[in-house]
Amino acid sequence: MISMALSLPRTQATDLPGRAVTMDEAAFNNLYHRTARPLRAYLLRSCGDLTLADDLLQEAYLRMLRSGFEGEDDDHRKNYLYRIATNLLRDHFRRAKPESNQVPERDDSTGHDEAVHLRSDVGGAMSELAPRDRQMLWLAYVEGASHQEIAKALGLRTASIRSMLFRARQRLAKQLQARDLRPQLEVS
Amino acid sequence: MSSHSQPCPYEEAVAAAVRSGDWSPELSTHRDGCLTCAELTLVVAALAADAEELNAIETPLPDPAPIWLRARLASRERDYHRATRAITWVQRAAVAVVFGIGVAFAPGLWEFVGGAFSNLSGSISAPDLPRAAGSPLLVLVVSILVLGGLALWELTAAQEN
Numbered sequence: 001m002i003s004m005a006l007s008l009p010r011t012q013a014t015d016l017p018g019r020a021v022t023m024d025e026a027a028f029n030n031l032y033h034r035t036a037r038p039l040r041a042y043l044l045r046s047c048g049d050l051t052l053a054d055d056l057l058q059e060a061y062l063r064m065l066r067s068g069f070e071g072e073d074d075d076h077r078k079n080y081l082y083r084i085a086t087n088l089l090r091d092h093f094r095r096a097k098p099e100s101n102q103v104p105e106r107d108d109s110t111g112h113d114e115a116v117h118l119r120s121d122v123g124g125a126m127s128e129l130a131p132r133d134r135q136m137l138w139l140a141y142v143e144g145a146s147h148q149e150i151a152k153a154l155g156l157r158t159a160s161i162r163s164m165l166f167r168a169r170q171r172l173a174k175q176l177q178a179r180d181l182r183p184q185l186e187v188s
Numbered sequence: 189m190s191s192h193s194q195p196c197p198y199e200e201a202v203a204a205a206v207r208s209g210d211w212s213p214e215l216s217t218h219r220d221g222c223l224t225c226a227e228l229t230l231v232v233a234a235l236a237a238d239a240e241e242l243n244a245i246e247t248p249l250p251d252p253a254p255i256w257l258r259a260r261l262a263s264r265e266r267d268y269h270r271a272t273r274a275i276t277w278v279q280r281a282a283v284a285v286v287f288g289i290g291v292a293f294a295p296g297l298w299e300f301v302g303g304a305f306s307n308l309s310g311s312i313s314a315p316d317l318p319r320a321a322g323s324p325l326l327v328l329v330v331s332i333l334v335l336g337g338l339a340l341w342e343l344t345a346a347q348e349n
Contacts, residue, residue, distance in 0.1 A: 025256050032252040040249065041242035054250050061252070065259035122238035141203065141232045142239045166195055173227040176234050 023070055032061060035078055039085060042143070045126060046089050046134050056092065060085045079149055086135055086153045093131050125175035133168035140165055196224040206232040279339050286336035 023031075036057060043053035043060075063084050064077070071077035126134050132154060139145040139153060147161040156164070196202075198218055202225045205211045211219075219225040 028256055029252055032249075032255075036249045036252075037243050038239070040245075041239055044242055044245075045238065050245075050247060058250050058255050061255045062258055062262075065255070066262050122234045125234070126238075137231065137235060138239075141235045144207075162195070169227060169231050172231050172234070176230055181230070181234060 023065070028061075028065065031074070031077060034074065035081060036061075038143070039081060042082065042135075042138050043085055043089065045123065045138055046131060047092060048123070048127060052092070056085060056088045059088055063088075079145075079153070082139065082143065082145075083153045089131065089135065090155075121179045121181055122176070125172060125179055125181070128175045129168065129171055133164075133171060136161070136165055136168050137172055194224060196222055196228075198222065198225055199228055202228050203232050207236065279342050282339040283336060286332055286339065289332065290336075 039060065040053050040057050043056050044050055047053055047056070060081055064081055069077070069080055071080060126137075129137075135154060136150055139150045145153070147165075148158050150156070150161050150165075151158040198215065201215055202219055205215055205219075206229050219229055
């Protein structure tokens, strides 16, 4: 069985109706520890550099705090963070030279377990896609974001997402097949 | 697998089944016969495995404390600018008031000042000089000029900063 990587627990969002949550340091730390790891995974798979991913991660949280955004609940804050992170990635790719868009084939900082199916070669397959395709696929199939949320994060029209996602998926499937990757599923 | 697949109405159900591992026999049969769903299965499974691996990276996350501290500093800086903006507006108001008073009373003041200065002419003896210089009107005019000048100086200094 393949479990989803990110499943954020909901927290109590407000103490009084209509009253905004005050983001104190403890609340921030709490949010950070719940969301930072999957957000870093998204950034890392999108940009391919752990140091850069960590820089962008910190910048995303800093921007969220500076904006004064409090959000209604964890999902709302998570979506906002992913939107900021996506904007930061877009800025990075605009500034960076085209060749630096490539995601490294293997991330040496991770431990590779050869026994586990569909591992790091996914990174190589993803690196062959455009940054926007990577982000779209990750948001859709790892974060479980709706088409509307993806459109908001990527600055696209909701109506376009379905077909764009379909094409991006085809491209990734082609890359995965080229690497002779096959899903190993437990059918119950 | 070729790239001739078409969107399929079962996509959402298939994606959910890949995530949960809960395949009904019908869905499983459908997946085996549908190019789109087979592709979708491959992609979702690959990404889920990849996410699992990336989440398990042992490199510790950046410390959140400096992020919080930087945000607090930025917040204080914003507060400072907000506070000094109010002071700047008070200074501007002071300059405007001084200027307004000057314009409103300019003709009359000119006569009084002229008179005061004529009293300060060489004909005044040295013992009378402090009394003439301490004339209330002259003190008022000089005070307004000095305070107005100071307010103006403060204002321009604040804008330069």
